[in-house]
Amino acid sequence: MRYLLAIFAGTFLSLNITYAQKPVQPSTSEIYHSLEKLNFLGTALYIAAHPDDENTRLISYLSNHTKARTGYLSLTRGDGGQNLIGPELRELLGVLRTQELLAARRVDGGEQFFSRANDFGYSKHPDETLEIWDKEAVLGDVVWTIRNFRPDVIINRFDHRSPGTTHGHHTSSAMLSFEAFDLANDKSAYSEQLKLTQTWQPKRLFFNTSWWFYGSQEKFDKADKSKMVNLDIGTYYPVLGKSNNEIAALASSQHLCQGFGRLSQRGSENEYVELLKGTMPNNSNDIFEGIDTSWSRITGGKAVGEILYAVEKNFDFTNPSKHLPQLLEAYELLQKVEDNYWRELKSQELKIIILNISGLYLEASAETSFTNPGGKIKINVEAVNRSSSDITLNTISISSTNKTIQPSIALKNNEKQNFEIDIDVPSATNYTSPYWLNEKGSLGMYKVDDQSLIGKPETPRAFLVKFELEFNEKSITIEKPVIHHYAKPDKGEIFQPFEILPEATASFSDKVLIFADGEPKKVPVTIKAHADNIKGELLLNHSKVWGIDAESKSFEIAKKGDQQTLVFTLTPPATEDESYISPIIKLNGKEVTKELAIIAYDHIPTQSVLLPSEAKVVRLNIKKSGEHIGYIVGAGDEVPESLRQIGYIVHTIDPNTIAKGTLDKYDAVVVGIRAYNVLDQLKFKQRYLFDYVENGGNLVVQYNTAGRWGDQFENLAPYPITLSRDRVTDENSAVEILAKKHALINYPNKINKDDFNGWVQERGLYFPSKWSKEFTPILSMSDKGESAKKGSLLIAPYGKGNYIYTGLSFFRELPAGVPGAYKLFANMLSVEKNIQPTKLN
Numbered sequence: 001m002r003y004l005l006a007i008f009a010g011t012f013l014s015l016n017i018t019y020a021q022k023p024v025q026p027s028t029s030e031i032y033h034s035l036e037k038l039n040f041l042g043t044a045l046y047i048a049a050h051p052d053d054e055n056t057r058l059i060s061y062l063s064n065h066t067k068a069r070t071g072y073l074s075l076t077r078g079d080g081g082q083n084l085i086g087p088e089l090r091e092l093l094g095v096l097r098t099q100e101l102l103a104a105r106r107v108d109g110g111e112q113f114f115s116r117a118n119d120f121g122y123s124k125h126p127d128e129t130l131e132i133w134d135k136e137a138v139l140g141d142v143v144w145t146i147r148n149f150r151p152d153v154i155i156n157r158f159d160h161r162s163p164g165t166t167h168g169h170h171t172s173s174a175m176l177s178f179e180a181f182d183l184a185n186d187k188s189a190y191s192e193q194l195k196l197t198q199t200w201q202p203k204r205l206f207f208n209t210s211w212w213f214y215g216s217q218e219k220f221d222k223a224d225k226s227k228m229v230n231l232d233i234g235t236y237y238p239v240l241g242k243s244n245n246e247i248a249a250l251a252s253s254q255h256l257c258q259g260f261g262r263l264s265q266r267g268s269e270n271e272y273v274e275l276l277k278g279t280m281p282n283n284s285n286d287i288f289e290g291i292d293t294s295w296s297r298i299t300g301g302k303a304v305g306e307i308l309y310a311v312e313k314n315f316d317f318t319n320p321s322k323h324l325p326q327l328l329e330a331y332e333l334l335q336k337v338e339d340n341y342w343r344e345l346k347s348q349e350l351k352i353i354i355l356n357i358s359g360l361y362l363e364a365s366a367e368t369s370f371t372n373p374g375g376k377i378k379i380n381v382e383a384v385n386r387s388s389s390d391i392t393l394n395t396i397s398i399s400s401t402n403k404t405i406q407p408s409i410a411l412k413n414n415e416k417q418n419f420e421i422d423i424d425v426p427s428a429t430n431y432t433s434p435y436w437l438n439e440k441g442s443l444g445m446y447k448v449d450d451q452s453l454i455g456k457p458e459t460p461r462a463f464l465v466k467f468e469l470e471f472n473e474k475s476i477t478i479e480k481p482v483i484h485h486y487a488k489p490d491k492g493e494i495f496q497p498f499e500i501l502p503e504a505t506a507s508f509s510d511k512v513l514i515f516a517d518g519e520p521k522k523v524p525v526t527i528k529a530h531a532d533n534i535k536g537e538l539l540l541n542h543s544k545v546w547g548i549d550a551e552s553k554s555f556e557i558a559k560k561g562d563q564q565t566l567v568f569t570l571t572p573p574a575t576e577d578e579s580y581i582s583p584i585i586k587l588n589g590k591e592v593t594k595e596l597a598i599i600a601y602d603h604i605p606t607q608s609v610l611l612p613s614e615a616k617v618v619r620l621n622i623k624k625s626g627e628h629i630g631y632i633v634g635a636g637d638e639v640p641e642s643l644r645q646i647g648y649i650v651h652t653i654d655p656n657t658i659a660k661g662t663l664d665k666y667d668a669v670v671v672g673i674r675a676y677n678v679l680d681q682l683k684f685k686q687r688y689l690f691d692y693v694e695n696g697g698n699l700v701v702q703y704n705t706a707g708r709w710g711d712q713f714e715n716l717a718p719y720p721i722t723l724s725r726d727r728v729t730d731e732n733s734a735v736e737i738l739a740k741k742h743a744l745i746n747y748p749n750k751i752n753k754d755d756f757n758g759w760v761q762e763r764g765l766y767f768p769s770k771w772s773k774e775f776t777p778i779l780s781m782s783d784k785g786e787s788a789k790k791g792s793l794l795i796a797p798y799g800k801g802n803y804i805y806t807g808l809s810f811f812r813e814l815p816a817g818v819p820g821a822y823k824l825f826a827n828m829l830s831v832e833k834n835i836q837p838t839k840l841n
């Protein structure tokens with residue numbers, strides 16, 4: 001029990017001491033603010049599904065106005081979304097968004113939790129969501145978080161009563177919270193958790209409603225509000241010099257990869273929460289009404305409160321260290337409190353106040369940002385007392401090692417002390433990497449076996465420095481993570497996490513290799529050194545039916561940070577096949593099978609992520625006609641590279657250069673996803689694209705969106721076509737071939753139902769809902785319980801050529817190496833054409 005509480009209390013510590021940024025020494029006003037929070041003993045938990053779902057206005061209000069301990073439980077880490085600031089997708093995007101949430105919480109004063117649920121992509125209904133997530137496991141994680149965090153009040157972002165009206169993950173988060181509210185206090189529910197924690201009954205459950213859920217402000221104005229609590233979240237905090245809305249906007253603006261940078265707001269603003277469980281507060285502005293949030297709440301707390309309330313009341317803003325004797329007395333009394341939860345939590349808060357009030361600066365910086373298991377590293381410790389307080393530094397010890405030094409030195413006012421400590425990193429130390437990615441999970445769930453890690457935002461740091469201090473003869477221990485502290489001329493001072501990495505990692509440049517025929521291909525594997533003077537063997541694991549020029553090759557790299565590329569030649573089998581290849585580095589009797597991804601941005605601490613290194617190899621038997629493809633690249637489009645892999649020569653077309661006759665040399669022209677949405681000039685080039693088709697060209701247009709306000713492109717196709725928001729999100733949904741005899745299904749590759757197996761994430765999106773009679777719909781598909789959608793692939797002859805519009809997710813399927821998608825794409829490029837490869841010269 002003690003262990004777990006320490007974990008959750010540990011998160012609080014990181015609120016004031018961040019890894020990335022310089023440790024901020026709070027001003028006296030900020031210390032006063034934490035003192036006010038110290039004197040509030042109440043907890044609120046906000047629950048939703050994704051990074052960015054959280055209402056930072058309300059989280060900031062509860063944390064800074066109410067002064068409650070406030071948490072946000074995001075069921076997922078947002079792996080499924082898009083990234084506006086860099087290349088990270090899927091697991092790596094989840095790591096980036098985890099850090100953006102932590103950055104947001106550092107601003108609004110909240111804490112952050114997660115479940116094991118994975119953001120697998122869009123789902124229309126909670127039934128689908130809860131089938132793909134392991135519902136029992138995710139519910140267990142919500143119960144676990146409630147039991148550990150012990151909220152008095154829970155607030156859902158979404159309405160559990162309206163399935164189908166928003167993302168299935170959203171409604172699911174509210175439904176699971178609604179259920180967990182009672183289960184958390186049920187001894188028979190998730191009883192195995194009770195070896196590590198205890199039951200807990202929150203007092204109230206709310207839904208964070210707004211006019212949006214009612215359709216309009218007018219309807220919301222007329223709604224019955226007798227079950228609603230109204231909070232003015234525009235309040236101004238003189239102590240912080242900011243209004244609540246300004247803090248909330250700053251917090252939201254940490255979600256940069258989602259494009260959430262936004263303007264700050266000022267002035268009064270109402271927020272509503274609707275009571276779902278528990279009793280309605282009498283005072284309609286206080287969600288904690290009737291809940292004792294004073295020190296009297298806990299046995300032995302009253303005496304602690306008497307001291308701390310007096311310090312708050314008489315706080316000296318010009319000489320705060322004069323309160324040290326009272327704070328130390330309160331700290332000593334607090335150690336006698338029997339309630340583990342409150343003792344641990346409030347001791348952490350109080351220790352940080354004692355540290356800050358004394359102007360005490362403690363830092364432990366490793367000489368480099370990482371080392372290897374079994375490595376040696378020097379740690380520089382700085383300690384300086386910037387007050388007249390009587391402080392002695394007795395010992396400094398480093399966790400995960402046996403290293404302790406005993407300076408036993410008085411820290412005199414503003415006299416800096418430095419210590420150098422050499423440590424041997426134990427060879428059994430785990431590599432630093434996000435714990436939820438250590439083992440392969442399923443589509444809907446991360447795999448985490450260690451219950452104590454579940455809920456935590458990030459992997460606990462392996463190396464903590466423990467400072468044993470004596471304040472006025474009273475002993476207090478402070479822990480700090482080891483960091484790496486340096487300066488960059490163009491960035492200034494940088495604080496980076498200190499990490500443990502393997503001696504070497506290996507990666508492929510292409511994650512999917514398509515063998516369109518029986519020809520061998522060269523496969524480069526790059527080894528990166530994370531230690532000096534490494535020498536070993538690289539094996540390439542492959543399926544028996546694939547041939548390789550050598551089972552292993554040797555490497556030697558002199559300098560940490562350098563890399564070496566080894567090239568294997570892989571020969572595909574004679575018949576179609578899909579399998580994986582993976583490198584194994586053999587080095588000093590150890591095997592490493594991971595690749596390293598570094599995520600570095602200014603708004604988050606740098607992240608090192610170790611992922612299984614592998615590439616998919618696909619032997620296809622693809623027939624195609626034509627060779628030269630003109631491609632107008634859309635948004636985030638990897639399709640050109642995929643087409644090159646199956647032997648096409650792909651020419652990227654700058655839309656500005658399109659003029660009469662410039663396209664005629666291509667065997668087919670492809671318009672990338674959302675090209676019309678991102679390339680304004682393209683709309684004015686449509687007549688040349690249509691001329692191209694009229695003269696016998698083959699034009700393939702991939703999905704575009706109709707625009708937020710429903711405006712249509714009048715001339716998207718040579719005949720009328722109406723885009724819609726129709727989508728089929730189940731990648732396994734049945735596909736019916738409507739036009740069985742059409743060339744698209746028969747030439748040059750014969751397409752059958754099997755070609756729709758193994759698709760990823762979805763079938764497609766933004767299908768046209770209406771089209772003129774010239775178009776032939778080729779396929780029909782639907783999500784469970786919905787009408788059949790026939791607009792995923794439409795073709796119309798125009799002049800001597802063909803116009804094809806498709807919302808099928810080729811932009812996902814081709815980079816994932818899905819064979820059926822390649823065949824269908826080759827057919828689109830080859831359909832009924834009079835091939836003249838010599839046209840291009």
Ligand SMILES: [Zn+2]
Pocket residue numbers: 049050052053167170
């Ligand atoms: Zn969301």
